[in-house]
Amino acid sequence: MVGEQLYGFKKIGAMLEMMKSPVMKTLTPRQLMAMNYVAKNSKLTRVGDRVYMNTFTPYFPSLAYERYVSGILKTVEGTPTPVMMNFAVTANCICNCWHCSFSDRTKKNQLSVAELRDAIGQVQELGTSMIGFTGGEPLLRDDMEEILSIVGDRSMSLMFSTGWGLTRERVRSLKSAGLGIPVVSLDHYDPAKHDKRRGKEGMHAIAIKAIEMYQAEGMYVAVSFVPDHELISDRDELYKTLAFFKSLGVNDMRLTSPILSGHLTDRPEEKLSREDVARVEEVQRFLVKNKGYPACFAYDVFEGEKFYGCGAGFHFIFVDSSGNCCPCDFCSVTLGNMRERPIREIWGEYTKIFRAPGCSCYANAISNSIAELNTTVRPLSVDQSREIIAKCPSFTPGRVPRFYRKMGFKWSQDLLRHE
Numbered sequence: 001m002v003g004e005q006l007y008g009f010k011k012i013g014a015m016l017e018m019m020k021s022p023v024m025k026t027l028t029p030r031q032l033m034a035m036n037y038v039a040k041n042s043k044l045t046r047v048g049d050r051v052y053m054n055t056f057t058p059y060f061p062s063l064a065y066e067r068y069v070s071g072i073l074k075t076v077e078g079t080p081t082p083v084m085m086n087f088a089v090t091a092n093c094i095c096n097c098w099h100c101s102f103s104d105r106t107k108k109n110q111l112s113v114a115e116l117r118d119a120i121g122q123v124q125e126l127g128t129s130m131i132g133f134t135g136g137e138p139l140l141r142d143d144m145e146e147i148l149s150i151v152g153d154r155s156m157s158l159m160f161s162t163g164w165g166l167t168r169e170r171v172r173s174l175k176s177a178g179l180g181i182p183v184v185s186l187d188h189y190d191p192a193k194h195d196k197r198r199g200k201e202g203m204h205a206i207a208i209k210a211i212e213m214y215q216a217e218g219m220y221v222a223v224s225f226v227p228d229h230e231l232i233s234d235r236d237e238l239y240k241t242l243a244f245f246k247s248l249g250v251n252d253m254r255l256t257s258p259i260l261s262g263h264l265t266d267r268p269e270e271k272l273s274r275e276d277v278a279r280v281e282e283v284q285r286f287l288v289k290n291k292g293y294p295a296c297f298a299y300d301v302f303e304g305e306k307f308y309g310c311g312a313g314f315h316f317i318f319v320d321s322s323g324n325c326c327p328c329d330f331c332s333v334t335l336g337n338m339r340e341r342p343i344r345e346i347w348g349e350y351t352k353i354f355r356a357p358g359c360s361c362y363a364n365a366i367s368n369s370i371a372e373l374n375t376t377v378r379p380l381s382v383d384q385s386r387e388i389i390a391k392c393p394s395f396t397p398g399r400v401p402r403f404y405r406k407m408g409f410k411w412s413q414d415l416l417r418h419e
Contacts, residue, residue, distance in 0.1 A: 001249035003047035023069040034406035055295040058156035067129035076407045077210035080314045080351040084130035088321040093136040096199030101262035101330045104378040107322040122343045127317040134160040145177035156180040163210025164318035171213045186223040189244035222252035232276045255298040261330040305359040309401030313354030330363035332378045333385035356395040
């Protein structure tokens, strides 16, 4: 494993270091306790002079980290801010993953470097400190290095990839271009099961080779892990997979539950049960507690009511490969396209509607309403999207996830009147 996982006094020391940053000094005691609440439920790893918490937080110290905390403070004040976002830089892919949320997008052309340069500048002006590049398969673009270099130090970049076509030379060029965290898709210890779920033979070996090449360059490496109901419900197989990740020396893991979009839009049976979610929470606790295992950001934990909740359209935005601006990667609704008007204007509309964090996944909440439209066009038109959003509000007035409650989230009076 690259770096050192911090426990005991070492973790406390790192947390005290983070508390000394300029922006952290502006927090009230109550807010510091809320930040500590998240840190206690996370695993810290030191790589050189950097401290990593998870793939949803920029490493410390960095300008991106300062901007991240500032952005969170704005959201606490009731001002929606796109603290983090993803760009789908291409819809092209060598896989056909069973859970793919991008499979049903109607137009699959891609944004040019010039368009991405302008878009990245706009979202950074809005306060974005975390920028992920996804697809499709980003490595199919031979200009990914140029795209990554645009980000600079105002945001931390991530790239979500299968590892397809990766070479040692390209790893070095991606790192040199500023890639913050590479995230590699890996779903099982068994090559046959992983390859079946990814829809292409040989992807398991490709993923492992990619992890090894990133590690050889001293990079903090994460895996994107999407377990289905079958794997989650089989405790022995699940923990065998976690032990496999440990043996690979992976630093971090995004545990993404199947979300009802793309291939899964009309397959509610794929959604994890209450018992499955309890198992995910168990995994989160286990990985944080046990040294040598990867850190973990489990969506069902951190995007649930106990932590940050769902930030779709509130502290998160997604721009697909055709320029459609959506609340998140999994939401097939949009309020506009960056090729038709600036992202800042589209975000301005989102801020009038998605005015607080939700307590559950918004993509899952609107999946039935989208399926009822019986249309194959994705994302929906702006008019259809507005109808869906009006029918399914993203939040409940007066109710916010625990982290925001601990931070002292400020409701505007006009929202509370409708409680």
